[in-house]
Amino acid sequence: MNAKTIFFIILIASSITACSTTPTTSNNSPTVLEQHKNISAEPSTKHNLARLIKQTDNCVIEFTGNFETGKAIEHWIFKGDQLISAFSNIDAEVENKQTVFDPNDAEKVKNFELLKKNFKATNLEKCL
Structure with missing residues (x-):
């Protein structure tokens, strides 16, 4: 074989290998659309962070509030205007629950609606 043929074979083989080993990007990973620090929210906290996260089939508002004795993290899972589920994890000196x-629950829905008002309508529309 001549040098051109060998070079051509090596070039094609390396191209095929590069294509087959290139990691594929997934659009299924959660994406933070927007976040805000120290929003006005209940329960009242010393420092807090609210993040709007887009998932494959829904969105999540993750609210982290810091207290004197620990922190609470709330997750509000929704699609469009429909609250699907919500829960809170408390990690404090006196308890973890x-x-x-x-x-x-009307009070929880009200709190959810107040949290949503911290985010831009254009980002909330991505949660439909």
Whole structure:
């Protein structure tokens, strides 16, 4: 074989190998659409962070609030205007517990709606 043929074979083989070993990007990974620090929310916290996260089939508002003795993390899972589920994890000096919220409870729905108002309408529309 001449040098051109060998070079051509090596070039094709390396191209095929590069294509087959290139990692594929997944559009299924959660994406933070927006986040805000120290929003006005209940329960009142010293420092907090609210993030709007887009998942494959829904969105999540993740609210992290820091207290004197620990922190609470709430997850509000929804699609469009429909609250699907919500829960809170408390990690404090005196207790560690998880609370699952009733998505039909009027007080919880009110809190959810107040949290949503911290985010831009254009980002919330991505949750339909």
